[in-house]
Amino acid sequence: MNEASKKTILRTIPYGLYVIGVRNEDAFHAFTGSWLSQCSLKPPRVMLGVRHGTHSLEMIEKGKVFSVNFLAKSDKKILEQFFKPTPASGNRFGEVAFHPGKTGAPVLEQATHFLECELKNIFEAGDHSIVIGEVVEAEILKNEAPLVMGDTPWHYGG
Template sequence: MDEQAKKTALRGITYGLYVIGTKVGDDVNAFTANWVTQTSFSPPLVVVAAKKGTTSCDGIKSSGVFSVNVLETGQKDLAFAFFKPVSRVGNKFGDIEFYTEQTGSPILRDALSWFECKVVDVNERGDHTIFVGEVVNAGVHRQGDPMTLRETGLNYGG
């Protein structure tokens, strides 16, 4: 296989950029992800991938729930805030405010929209764990265009 061709071809896959929230007991966590897609209309199912061995991945496994915060174009700083661990104080991650709904997973006040999921299937392949979640709650904070990975200047390596 031509490695450069493979990399170029795989970089042609388009990605959104999302903040995924998790909950374990009274503790909440969040991370930035780009592997999110809807896989079924009825019931509404989405797939999220989380890197194995991380607090976030372990949190989704343990709790069986997660939230997906859809970022708006221009929210690069918000996306980058969750590329590394962020300390939680009360209802804030640093200076980023969140609240909780049905699953207890964090919902960012500044997100464009959000939905919460109950895990219905788990697949452990490669270096990430794939979670299939059934959407159990959703909300919209405002209208706008969702953010994509491309506008950050980053790309997934392929």
């Protein structure tokens, strides 16, 4: 296999960009995720690829909920903040305001749309796990097209 072609082709798969909010007991956390897709109509479920060894995966396993926050094209900085390492202060959210949603998972005040999911299953996929969540809450907060990977110079994968 041609490694360069494999990388280029895998990177041409269109992806969205989301702040995935997680919660375990009193602890809130979030990370920028892109490997998200719907995977069932009835019941409505989504699948999300989450890297092994991350704090986020551990929190999803324990807390069993996650939120999917879509952001406006003007809020690229927020997505940037959530893929950087957690600051020494330990506060991943910094100035980014959120509230616990119906499931308790953090919902960003700046979100244009959000979903809240309850964990249904986790499958091993290699160096990531596939997290299956059932959509139990969905809200459109702003009638704006969200930022997607193609709007940025970023990549995840290949």
